[in-house]
Amino acid sequence: EKGQIYWSLTPYVTIFSDESSVFFPVDGSHWVNMKILLEELHAKGHSLTVIRASNSWYIPKKSDLYTSITIEIGEDVDNFFEVYLQDGQRRHSDLQLLKLDLGTWNVTSLVGKEPELLCEVEKYQVDNSQYDLVLTDPAMAPGVVLAKYLKLPLVLNVRWITSGEGHFVLAPSPLSYIPVPGSGLTDKMSFIQRIKNIFFYSIVLFQQKFLVGPVYDAMCDKYIDGGCDIISLLQEADIWLFRSDFVFEFSRPTMPNVVYIGGFQCKPAQPLPAELEEFVQSAGQHGVIIMTLGTLVNALPEEVTDEIASVFAKMPQKVIWRHKGKRPSTLGNNTLVVDWMPQKDLLGHPQTKVFVAHGGTNGVQEAIYYGVPVLGIPLFFDQYDNLLRLQERGAGQIIQLADVNGHNFEKALHKLLHQESYRQNMQRLSHLHRDQPITPMEQAVFWVEYVMRHKGAPHLRTEAYKMPWYSYYSLDVLLLLLSVVSALLLSIFAIFRCLCCQRRRKIKTKQS
Numbered sequence: 001e002k003g004q005i006y007w008s009l010t011p012y013v014t015i016f017s018d019e020s021s022v023f024f025p026v027d028g029s030h031w032v033n034m035k036i037l038l039e040e041l042h043a044k045g046h047s048l049t050v051i052r053a054s055n056s057w058y059i060p061k062k063s064d065l066y067t068s069i070t071i072e073i074g075e076d077v078d079n080f081f082e083v084y085l086q087d088g089q090r091r092h093s094d095l096q097l098l099k100l101d102l103g104t105w106n107v108t109s110l111v112g113k114e115p116e117l118l119c120e121v122e123k124y125q126v127d128n129s130q131y132d133l134v135l136t137d138p139a140m141a142p143g144v145v146l147a148k149y150l151k152l153p154l155v156l157n158v159r160w161i162t163s164g165e166g167h168f169v170l171a172p173s174p175l176s177y178i179p180v181p182g183s184g185l186t187d188k189m190s191f192i193q194r195i196k197n198i199f200f201y202s203i204v205l206f207q208q209k210f211l212v213g214p215v216y217d218a219m220c221d222k223y224i225d226g227g228c229d230i231i232s233l234l235q236e237a238d239i240w241l242f243r244s245d246f247v248f249e250f251s252r253p254t255m256p257n258v259v260y261i262g263g264f265q266c267k268p269a270q271p272l273p274a275e276l277e278e279f280v281q282s283a284g285q286h287g288v289i290i291m292t293l294g295t296l297v298n299a300l301p302e303e304v305t306d307e308i309a310s311v312f313a314k315m316p317q318k319v320i321w322r323h324k325g326k327r328p329s330t331l332g333n334n335t336l337v338v339d340w341m342p343q344k345d346l347l348g349h350p351q352t353k354v355f356v357a358h359g360g361t362n363g364v365q366e367a368i369y370y371g372v373p374v375l376g377i378p379l380f381f382d383q384y385d386n387l388l389r390l391q392e393r394g395a396g397q398i399i400q401l402a403d404v405n406g407h408n409f410e411k412a413l414h415k416l417l418h419q420e421s422y423r424q425n426m427q428r429l430s431h432l433h434r435d436q437p438i439t440p441m442e443q444a445v446f447w448v449e450y451v452m453r454h455k456g457a458p459h460l461r462t463e464a465y466k467m468p469w470y471s472y473y474s475l476d477v478l479l480l481l482l483s484v485v486s487a488l489l490l491s492i493f494a495i496f497r498c499l500c501c502q503r504r505r506k507i508k509t510k511q512s
Contacts, residue, residue, distance in 0.1 A: 031058050032295055033243075033362050034137065034157065036265045038065060040445055058295065132452045138162060141216055144233045149223050153456035154237045155448055159244055159361060160382070162216065162230055163208035168201075169231050170240060172253040175201055179250070181385045186392050187250040235465040238457040239447050243361060245440075247433045248368060248389055257460035259447050263433060264440035265362060266369035269348020276320075279336055280351045283318035289413070290346050291356035292322035294363065297379060299325025304404050306330045311410045317353060317417070320346065347372050353423075354416045359383035359398075364390065371430035373422040375412050377401055395426040 042065050052059045052068050061068050134152045136143030139160040147154040158166045165181045167173055175197050179185035183200040185193050208231070216230040238257065245262035272280060280288050289312070299305060305328045312319045313332025320336050327337065343363070346352055347370040357363045359376040364386045367374050374396035376387035390396030397412045416422050438446075451457055470476050 141230050145219050153451050155239045156237045157241045162212045164204045171255045178252050238451050241444050247429050261440040261444045263365040263369045264444050269345045286316040287353035288318045288351045289354045290320045293358045294360045307406045359387040368429050371427040373416050373426045
């Protein structure tokens with residue numbers, strides 16, 4: 001018999017059950033990604049209702065997978081991405097990078113303020129007797145508050161939380177070798193880089209405390225008896241389905257309730273449509289380059305687009321480019337411009353030689369799965385850090401948007417095309433990633449249903465989060481031990497001093 005699940009994604013909220021379910025998703029790559037897991041769970045018999053925004057980009061009102069409830073939410077952030085790209089062209093310093101990153105998080109907190117999720121829950125009379133589980137992506141966290149409100153087990157489908165990368169509130173994270181996202185650092189840091197890493201971590205803490213935290217504190221105060229804070233709610237989650245793995249991520253401490261499902265959306269490539277297959281095969285021995293910038297960006301600034309198109313026009317390879325802006329004036333006959341491409345099927349095609357991408361998590365994981373080296377043009381969010389992990393492993397190259405010109409872009413492309421080490425390194429990562437007893441998707445589904453069967457997984461959670469900071473680091477124990485040792489040393493010193501004084505008195509008595 002199928003169980004009931006309440007699912008939330010960023011702040012996706014979905015209820016799975018035999019009778020009814022509700023789903024509240026956010027747009028962009030989060031929806032594109034999570035829809036795949038939605039399909040898998042739907043195939044196992046769960047019925048879904050999706051709560052969608054009235055101005056949704058990608059989430060259709062009608063679908064065979066679900067029924068939908070459309071609600072009005074606040075502002076659109078289209079403008080932000082255009083401004084961000086223009087600023088990105090002028091980005092050359094760490095200070096400007098930090099400014100842009102803070103702007104990104106301000107958008108995140110703005111979106112987090114908009115959906116009055118729990119008002120909708122009350123409106124539709126949702127209660128915990130109907131459901132068994134809340135599954136949520138906590139990059140924006142109304143779904144996390146909802147789980148507490150309904151007193152249901154919580155599974156997080158996660159890499160990002162309200163204030164950054166999920167590991168930092170979940171597992172020990174020594175800043176000496178664990179880089180903070182946004183810092184542009186690796187796990188091998190010099191002294192100066194460790195100072196920079198601590199500085200960026202302080203910015204993360206500031207954002208959580210003063211920008212993001214108050215948004216959810218107000219929601220907790222309104223709906224949760226006794227109040228709560230969002231970090232504590234995250235730490236109470238039963239299972240973290242982490243959209244990463246250690247083929248991609250730098251090695252670091254973790255916890256028993258973390259299940260790594262990086263690349264869960266990947267499957268063996270399917271045949272291409274006939275016309276696209278014909279175009280790909282026409283490339284002959286030179287192969288194909290594919291380029292896309294993800295779901296949030298349709299096109300780069302016009303001058304950058306023209307530079308890229310002029311380089312593509314000189315290449316012997318064929319090019320498939322997802323581009324929805326103004327047609328570049330320098331476009332060559334070898335370049336096919338499309339509004340949409342079957343990205344995974346193209347990456348899995350033996351003719352594909354290089355993937356030019358923005359470095360989103362989905363695209364990077366798919367490139368690893370299919371073994372295609374990446375030329376990355378990071379734009380915002382986690383993209384630079386994602387691409388940096390590939391570059392460190394010799395499987396990709398990064399070129400900043402501010403540095404994109406004909407010469408630099410052509411030089412980077414030639415390096416990836418003609419230095420065999422890039423493809424060999426990416427193929428090695430692909431073999432490592434695929435060498436698992438069960439697929440990441442099977443793991444994800446198993447652990448969702450595991451929590452449903454056992455009504456939670458508290459035995460996998462650590463109690464460390466409830467300890468005061470001085471107890472967590474055993475400072476109280478250290479203070480006691482130092483006190484005992486100090487008292488012992490002082491006692492020994494006092495005894496020796498006393499003995500010495502007595503001896504001096506005896507010597508003086510004899511002399512007198």
